[in-house]
Amino acid sequence: MLLCHSYRLHFTNAVRNLFAFVYYFNSGLMFLLRWALACIAIAYTVPVFAGEQQNGCTDSLMIQVNDAETRLPVPGVVISMPSLQTQTDLDGKVIFHNLCKGDRLRLHIHATGYQVMEEDLKYTGTDSTLLLLQPLRNTLDAIEVNSHKQSVAFTNTVATLDQDALDKMKGKNLAGVLSSIAGVNVLQTGATIGKPVINGLHSNRIIILNNGIRQEGQQWGAEHAPEIDPSIAQNISVIKGAEAIRYGPEAIGGVIIVEPPPLSADSGIHAELSLTAASNGRSGKGSAMLSGNINRIPGLSWRVQGSGLQSGNFKTPDYYLDNTGTKEFSYSAALGYTGKHMAFDLFYSRFNTELGIFKGSHIGSKEDLMAAIEHGSPFSKGSFYYDIDAPRQHVDHDLLKATGHIHLHDKLHLNIQYGFQKNRRQEYDIRRAGRSSIPSMDIALLTQTLDAHIEYFNGKDWKGFVGVNGTLQNNSSAAELYTTPLIPDYNSSAAGMYAIARLLKDVYELEAGIRYDYKYLTALGYRGSEMYGGKHSFSNISGSLGATYRLSNQSAIKSGISTAWRPPTVNELYSTGLHHGAAAVEYGDSNLRSEKSVQWMNSLQYTNRSGWLSIDANAYLRYFDGYIYLMPTGKFSESLRGTFPIFATQSTNALFTGMDLTARVSFLRYLEYSVKGAVIRAKDVTHDRYLPGIPSDRVEQSLTFHYKQFFFLKENYLQLTHAFVARQNRYEENSDFAPPPDAYHLLNINLGTKLHIGKHHLSVNFGIDNLTNTIYKDYMNRYRYYAHDIGRNYVLRLTYRI
Numbered sequence: 001m002l003l004c005h006s007y008r009l010h011f012t013n014a015v016r017n018l019f020a021f022v023y024y025f026n027s028g029l030m031f032l033l034r035w036a037l038a039c040i041a042i043a044y045t046v047p048v049f050a051g052e053q054q055n056g057c058t059d060s061l062m063i064q065v066n067d068a069e070t071r072l073p074v075p076g077v078v079i080s081m082p083s084l085q086t087q088t089d090l091d092g093k094v095i096f097h098n099l100c101k102g103d104r105l106r107l108h109i110h111a112t113g114y115q116v117m118e119e120d121l122k123y124t125g126t127d128s129t130l131l132l133l134q135p136l137r138n139t140l141d142a143i144e145v146n147s148h149k150q151s152v153a154f155t156n157t158v159a160t161l162d163q164d165a166l167d168k169m170k171g172k173n174l175a176g177v178l179s180s181i182a183g184v185n186v187l188q189t190g191a192t193i194g195k196p197v198i199n200g201l202h203s204n205r206i207i208i209l210n211n212g213i214r215q216e217g218q219q220w221g222a223e224h225a226p227e228i229d230p231s232i233a234q235n236i237s238v239i240k241g242a243e244a245i246r247y248g249p250e251a252i253g254g255v256i257i258v259e260p261p262p263l264s265a266d267s268g269i270h271a272e273l274s275l276t277a278a279s280n281g282r283s284g285k286g287s288a289m290l291s292g293n294i295n296r297i298p299g300l301s302w303r304v305q306g307s308g309l310q311s312g313n314f315k316t317p318d319y320y321l322d323n324t325g326t327k328e329f330s331y332s333a334a335l336g337y338t339g340k341h342m343a344f345d346l347f348y349s350r351f352n353t354e355l356g357i358f359k360g361s362h363i364g365s366k367e368d369l370m371a372a373i374e375h376g377s378p379f380s381k382g383s384f385y386y387d388i389d390a391p392r393q394h395v396d397h398d399l400l401k402a403t404g405h406i407h408l409h410d411k412l413h414l415n416i417q418y419g420f421q422k423n424r425r426q427e428y429d430i431r432r433a434g435r436s437s438i439p440s441m442d443i444a445l446l447t448q449t450l451d452a453h454i455e456y457f458n459g460k461d462w463k464g465f466v467g468v469n470g471t472l473q474n475n476s477s478a479a480e481l482y483t484t485p486l487i488p489d490y491n492s493s494a495a496g497m498y499a500i501a502r503l504l505k506d507v508y509e510l511e512a513g514i515r516y517d518y519k520y521l522t523a524l525g526y527r528g529s530e531m532y533g534g535k536h537s538f539s540n541i542s543g544s545l546g547a548t549y550r551l552s553n554q555s556a557i558k559s560g561i562s563t564a565w566r567p568p569t570v571n572e573l574y575s576t577g578l579h580h581g582a583a584a585v586e587y588g589d590s591n592l593r594s595e596k597s598v599q600w601m602n603s604l605q606y607t608n609r610s611g612w613l614s615i616d617a618n619a620y621l622r623y624f625d626g627y628i629y630l631m632p633t634g635k636f637s638e639s640l641r642g643t644f645p646i647f648a649t650q651s652t653n654a655l656f657t658g659m660d661l662t663a664r665v666s667f668l669r670y671l672e673y674s675v676k677g678a679v680i681r682a683k684d685v686t687h688d689r690y691l692p693g694i695p696s697d698r699v700e701q702s703l704t705f706h707y708k709q710f711f712f713l714k715e716n717y718l719q720l721t722h723a724f725v726a727r728q729n730r731y732e733e734n735s736d737f738a739p740p741p742d743a744y745h746l747l748n749i750n751l752g753t754k755l756h757i758g759k760h761h762l763s764v765n766f767g768i769d770n771l772t773n774t775i776y777k778d779y780m781n782r783y784r785y786y787a788h789d790i791g792r793n794y795v796l797r798l799t800y801r802i
Helices: 002-049 163-167 174-178 366-375 570-574
Strands: 059-067 078-081 084-087 093-099 104-110 117-122 128-133 157-161 184-189 193-198 206-210 235-240 254-259 270-278 283-293 300-311 326-338 342-356 392-409 412-428 441-457 462-477 489-504 508-527 530-552 555-566 576-579 584-587 595-607 613-639 642-667 671-684 698-710 713-725 744-757 760-769 793-801
Touching: 117 128, 157 613, 163 235, 174 184, 174 193, 174 235, 174 254, 193 206, 193 235, 193 254, 366 613, 366 642, 508 570, 530 570
Parallel strands: 059 128, 206 254, 584 642
Antiparallel strands: 059 093, 078 084, 078 104, 104 117, 157 235, 184 193, 235 254, 270 283, 270 793, 283 300, 300 326, 326 342, 342 392, 392 412, 412 441, 441 462, 462 489, 489 508, 508 530, 530 555, 555 595, 576 584, 595 613, 613 642, 642 671, 671 698, 698 713, 713 744, 744 760, 760 793
16 A cells, blocks of 8 residues: 555656646747747748759658568668668668659668568658568578677667767767767766766666677776767667666666668778867867778678777866866777678777866865865866876777577577677876876776577567577776775676567567576675675566557557666675775675666657657656665765765665657748657655656757758758756755756757768768857766866867768
């Protein structure tokens, strides 16, 4: 009865929060109307300025690729044209923008297990078209495997950023790119470190798949950002909600899939060059990619890629943030072979970065720290420079992947994947006696993974997956650093097995899954001469049930209930001192038990027949048994290294409820209005109090003006975006070192065009972030105690492909 009463209370609060969401939306909309009128005026004046040309057009064509027999979407279909190669998203869709009536699209379409399709489309003004791929039947030897995409559940909500969207965000880190999706926020540690937050969950509650391999390195704390360069990605997808059955423990909050372009399927050489320059931080980034085939060995394809970035100190509207420069270099190489009924590929990448840590977060005495927090900003205005001094971080990440895909039968496919990762993180503190050049933390994490699964499809309506996973890890700290390591050395091993079944029908799809996991961990470390650590074993069974019902070709409802879990990480168990990157002292709890959750997620997707309206709405309820989090203690630690706030790891039962919405409306031929928003409510139900570190309500809306051709410029757009972030009023008074910051408004502007050079084009995008140079703090920035977020930033992005 008490539980039911609790749910009724939270449901009532959720309804009340919905009205608050509408209020914030209307407030932001009124703020935007004046800018909307200006853009509407431009919409009517530009055609006149262009000589009253009437052939401008901004049409978009959505191509939906389905299985000809099951009529279900086919993800990962490679679609090639003379000047472009792309692939369908997880819903089997791909969109071609800025088309004129009469344009011809000559498409080469191929996917694993389907007949190759050549299609010559003439665009007639329709908003969408359906292509049906014919499955191969009893012709195993004739199958040409060009690529293989990991299957994911379709009963959870999936949001995908395609290549066009990623081009407009070049230069941002992974978290910054993903924040353009409703329900995804950024957990910041100053201006240089950011990690994605999905529906209020982050770090070890989210799995990031880097080219199919689960990214490691989050065991060291919430401050460590993913070691991934998004420049390599052609598509980035976010699966919201628990995906523990397919991907294992720690997929409680969702999965992020970073996908590079498919290896080239034709005999030509493909190249890409992108350059990005930004005023705030005076940063520059360059990225290049080459891919092709080896003619002497049919079926052998290759790709190489590299990028580099450097930035100096960032600036708020009023002052510089000293020692916030960044240096980054990464490269990768891929080699793939395609046979008659098999495919194999190798992939290697290296990511190297050096990050400056804001000097204003490392303060000598408690009195100075309290004064800095009360002042809310540095006492010095700072200056600009590129040099990176202590405190700083140096991170190396190496990834090696080998994958095999074998057709055992026309209904049975075997997939095997081995991955090796080496993560090394060195953190340098301001130290006495000339020791600042010696890292205060030097940790190396070696991870090996082996995944194997069999896919079965009866050719009609049943699809199944059976798989196993195994992981081995070794974490060690360098000796003679004259400090106590943040976490002890440890070894861990884990194994899991799972099964998923899907029933596929024309108007509905049902899915059920079950999984068992086991993990063993042994840790050993020293605090001075005192030895600490221990042995831990964790195991659990997870399950899921989901359904998708298609109301029509334009709309669908998805609903799913699932259980998920994760064992506590080593930093949650054994953190014991200064985490200098977070500028905080953190203490773990070695008695923590596994964190378990039950989730119910629902979504509605709708696009009207003419395509001028689309809506994607999601609502969820998630209950945690043993939710683990860092709680501010209100105390401070004083030592020769400085004075820092203390955070303690705690565990409680918690309830998360929330919703997010994305909607788009096209009108007046050239204009498009879009809005996205997210509301999250999180409560410690054991102690009836709010949880810390939960994103506040936010709404973002944009007005985009499209124009097909303006003299020699094509596919032009001008976009004005307004973001409103509310104050986080749901927190416990006096529970943090400083109260949540005030609400704020941000205005951004972006414009772009494409200069067509023969069959190729140069994409040019220019943007101004924080157009009005607003001074603000975000509640999800761990350095909000000491400084504001960055001010106005001019960004120029150039991308050229052949």
